[in-house]
Amino acid sequence: MELEIKINQRLSKVKLISRNNNQIRVKVDDRIYDVDLCKVEESEYSVIYNGQSHNIEVIEGETSKRYIANTYFKSFDIEIVDAESRYQQNRNKGALDQTANTISTPMPGKVVRIPVVVNQKVSAGETVVVVSAMKMESEYKVSRDAVIKKVMVKEGDTVKSHQTLVIIE
């Protein structure tokens, strides 16, 4: 079994060479790893490599092919790149610019204020939506001069993380 896996920006070829219960031999690009890998809890793995004990957590992301992996010191975005996701990526290429036109929040919260209306001209750095979570208000600003095309939420709405709040043009 061979797959391409992306960790942050790096893309690697990963190949399973052999597997005997916990004893796993894997090739990552040209490096061979003999690891003893054991799932100890939901999303939590104990990995022994060269006698060193590591705890690595892999949490499934938005799709089954995306993970957030946490080692003791760092956190990574990991994506399994197979034929299907490559196809999806190619298809979505044209839509990439679309994301630059949306304002979204990285955390769940509640919309406190929307100081803009549709068709309003805004200049770079202007606040278009204020979201509050855990007693802290965060202002979301536009990064360039733009026109407000659509406001997807209203004041008082509870929003999920990465939900689109405002679309600009």
Added chain:
Amino acid sequence: MIQKILIANRGEIAVRIMRSCREMGIRSVAVYSEADRASMHVRYADEAYHIGPSPSSESYLKMEKIIAVAKESHADAIHPGYGFLSENAEFAKLCGKEGIIFIGPTPHAMSTMGDKITARQTMINAGVPVVPGTRKKIIKPEDAKKVVDEIGLPVIVKASAGGGGKGMRLVEKESQLMDAIKAAKSEALTAFGDDSVYIEKYISSPHHIEFQILADKFGNVIHLCERECSVQRRHQKVVEETPSPIMTPELREEMGKTACAAAKTVNYDGVGTIEFLVDDKLNYYFLEMNTRLQVEHPITERVVGIDLVKEQIRVANGEPLHYKQEDIRQMGHAIECRIYAEDPDQNFMPSPGLVRHISEPRGLGVRTDGYVYAGYEIPIYYDPMISKLIVWARTREGAIARMKRALYEYKISGVKTSIKFLESIMKHPNFEAGNYNTHFIDDHFTALFKETQPCDVECEDLAVVTAFVDYLDKLENLTNISPPMQNGSYWKKYGRIKNVARI
């Protein structure tokens, strides 16, 4: 005698109060908002009542509703915890009127200490040193100028009703003074509904040291030594320890006496905290009094061996103090770290959400006061603090080593936490040397965020391998599971089973 207490709070502090109730054989009543139905304090309590929608203004701050629940459940007393209604003199009055014991000081003590200008004046009258500055609120701009000429720049303009760093402005040049007053006034008006401001000299590189007070209704007041709270970020405490690394036995005795005197001026009873600013030359000034249980009270409990919540309940019961000043001994060293659901890598952005897995540190000398469990969704409506980690050891060095160990063991997944950031504070040479003041985090910001152990290719590869294996196992499990109902009709399935069953 108090037999049942309603806890008008949520989160870790509600659970912490209920623990003491349970040890004393007192029944506990929880109140909860919509978002808190599955919260730990509801599960831990003997009784629980819904009091309203999720925003705290519609639930935990609704005085009449909480009083109504107290009456319905026949609670003798209400413990307000910290935050919410804990320093609200109106609420304490209302409890008194309804014949319910409010576990805290009198409304008079609360309102005197709650208004900073009045508190300053009261302290000056009692001979307690305060930071040089105005005695009254600033009305005319000329008054402000006169004060600045007297005490010298830099100064701070502060809101009388203020707290948490709101309504505060630093003035370094005289030209900034008027703008600063205007800005502080408008901020104070929106945040507290009161635009009174006053001016205080700015103490550069101060330590924030506070004294724990314990008093009964018979005029007995003792102090339970100090807490050093100088590690702060945006005026919020992050790490606290006791004893303070800069404290001397003589200074402790003197400040302790001053703190007791300050509490006596308002006939204080119950537990309270006198906060002081201490400069490099060990001059100290009264800052404010907190008329409630503090977040960081466990470190005091640990070194003096007294359960502060139990003492609050005893005092509220009308019992005299069980301790004299000479009974109080500080034994060893305690440190507390506050664990927040915040992402230190993204400017401490709040990180509410589902906790997938949590494993708390254990072992000798470790206490965790938390309320979060695996599968719990941290709501967006309240404070981001999820837990307090308190360690104790005989020496400060031992306590720091133990805190590092405990932070290493602490695992919370699903939400981002400040654990890594706390670790780098513990490892910082200035913290280890006890050489820090309230500017510590700002002064060492880059050093605190430097990666202590960078992840090399091998460490990245191990993460890749783990995700790879997890994905392979997931694929295998998928192919083993029979496909879900194709046409989705359970009637057809039922019919088929029925037909077969007949044979």
